[in-house]
Amino acid sequence: MLETRNTAVIQRPGEIVGILTIVAALQILPFSDIMAKYLSLGLPIIQVIWGRFFFHCIATGAYSSVVYGPRYLRPTLSAMLVLRSAALFAAVALFYVTIHYLPLTTSLTLWFVEPFILTLMAAVILKEKVSSYQWLAVLVGFIGILVATRPTLVAWHWAYLVGLLAGFFYALFLFLTRFIDTKVPAVVSVYHTGLVGGVIASFAVIPYWTNPLPGQWVLLIATGIVAAVAHLLIIKSFERASASTIAPFTYTEIIMGAVLGYLVFSDMPDVWVFAGLAIVVGSGIALAKGK
Secondary structure, eight states, X not given: OOOOOOOOGGGHHHHHHHHHHHHHHHXXXXXXXXXXXXXXXTSOHHXXXXXXXXXXXXXXXXXXXXXXXXXXXXXXXOHHHHHHHHHHHHHHHHHHHHHHXXXXXXXXXXXXXXXXXXXXXXXXXXXXXXXXXXXHHHHXXXXXXHHHHOOOTTTOOHHHHHHHHHHHHHHHHHHHHTTOOOOSOHHHHHHHXXXXXXHHHXXXXXGGOOOOOHHHHHHHHHHHHHHXXXXXXXXXXXXXXXXXXXXXXXXXXXXXXXXXXXXXXXXXXXXXXXXXXXXXXXXXHHHHHTO
């Protein structure tokens, strides 16, 4: 779960930098998502997923090679690393399917189920103690999801379930991260994780490959590089501030997501999505602060 905050006064400037960094990262990341959504209108979704992981690996691999040396580019594979990487690949792939069919704001609301799933995993699998306050926050969070999606026979879309599965696999990815014992720098670990997804996507895309137009190539490359830059900033933010300090600010991603969804696709979420989002964000912040 999130680490307990234990911050001295002298660390305060560093925490502010960490908060500003995570907010900046999460205003950049939706640009990658919106490009992926746009690309999926003209290319197979698996090809968009391939571009996301392939060029992400190129960017993080180049960065790792320059900063830490080429020797770090060769991963030390283990069953846990492969499983963790597969979980991230599933999370991103399912999220891209979700944003193809649903507005980005709605998709991100479903993605935010992650902290609640992670709490459940910790309680059930690791037998970690979860207070009644935390269980209440989890329950309220799921109510927020229901409010946002309104699962009725009229309003229901199967992509809602896909979005929730994306959040589940991302929670699984974070859960498995606890068991990765590595001495390599965090950015190198991100490269190794993306490398597995890149290999999976490279094989999966072969039967569906469509020759991209020049503009589509530019967007495919940009999708991976922008995601890589955002993730590098996320890593840097956690180096500056504790997870419990940063956690409430992770929801700021919805700001740029909503803006880009409206500007590019004219997607204006209805009042129920905003109401559900407010409940999810509020309970997520309460859950983070209660740890």
